[in-house]
Amino acid sequence: MTDAILMKNAQNMYNNLCAMLDEKEVRYNRMDDEMMVKFTMRGEDLPMDYLIAVDAERELVRLFSYLPVTFSGDDRVLGAVVTCRINYELADGCFDYNFADGTVMFRMTASYKDSLISKDLLAYMVACTGYTVDKYNDTLLLLAKGRMSLEEFLKGMDE
Numbered sequence: 001m002t003d004a005i006l007m008k009n010a011q012n013m014y015n016n017l018c019a020m021l022d023e024k025e026v027r028y029n030r031m032d033d034e035m036m037v038k039f040t041m042r043g044e045d046l047p048m049d050y051l052i053a054v055d056a057e058r059e060l061v062r063l064f065s066y067l068p069v070t071f072s073g074d075d076r077v078l079g080a081v082v083t084c085r086i087n088y089e090l091a092d093g094c095f096d097y098n099f100a101d102g103t104v105m106f107r108m109t110a111s112y113k114d115s116l117i118s119k120d121l122l123a124y125m126v127a128c129t130g131y132t133v134d135k136y137n138d139t140l141l142l143l144a145k146g147r148m149s150l151e152e153f154l155k156g157m158d159e
Contacts, residue, residue, distance in 0.1 A: 010035055010056030013112050017052060017061065020119035024126075043134035046141070050129065059113040063093075063125050064105055065133045069140045071102035079104065082143055082153055086136055089157070092128050095136070104140055106133050 014035040021028050021037065028039035035054040040047050051064045071079030076099055083097040083104060093108035108125050110117055139156070142148035 006056045006059070009059065009112065010054045013061060013117060014054045016117065016119055017054065017122055020122045021126075023119065024123060026126075041130055043130065043137065045134070045138045048130060048133050048137070050126065052126075059111055061110045061112065061117060061122065061125070063108045063129055065129050067104045067106070067133065067137050067140060069104045069137065069144045071104075071144045073102075075144065075146070076102050078143060078150060081150065082140065085154070085157060086140075090132065093132060095140075102144070 014032075017037065018028075018030065021039070026039055026041075028037045030037055035056070037052050038050065040049050042048070046068060049066050051066070053062045053064075054060075055062055079097055079102055080099055083095045087094045093106055096105050096107050098104075106129055108129055110121060110125060139148065139153065143150075143153055
């Protein structure tokens with residue numbers, strides 16, 4: 001596919017994304033040159049930062065939510081274990097764990113290659129991310145700060 005067609009499809013996707021956010025009355029920052037938006041939503045306990053990017057080359061919509069969680073050097077293995085255990089439960093999206101610096105983010109992608117992604121799917125991605133991040137961000141923070149043990153976490157996941 002030519003670059004011009006890829007860019008046209010990406011721009012259409014970006015326009016749909018911005019239109020959906022406008023319809024949902026989400027306040028966001030546009031970065032039109034990069035076809036990205038940033039915004040923050042309030043969860044039950046912690047704010048949730050979103051970055052949504054349209055990737056023209058790979059024909060993807062990529063959503064990221066960076067958590068205010070960092071596992072320190074001694075707890076980096078704990079961060080990896082709990083991230084894997086949480087991901088086992090998820091139907092859509094996943095938590096990405098950076099072992100090198102102990103940070104955690106949530107990621108969800110959707111491909112629009114040879115198809116159209118509706119505003120409803122984009123809204124689902126935002127809502128699903130919000131639900132998932134809000135459900136686990138406080139637990140991950142407690143674990144990273146040493147206020148919850150691995151045993152307590154695993155017991156809670158099995159209930």
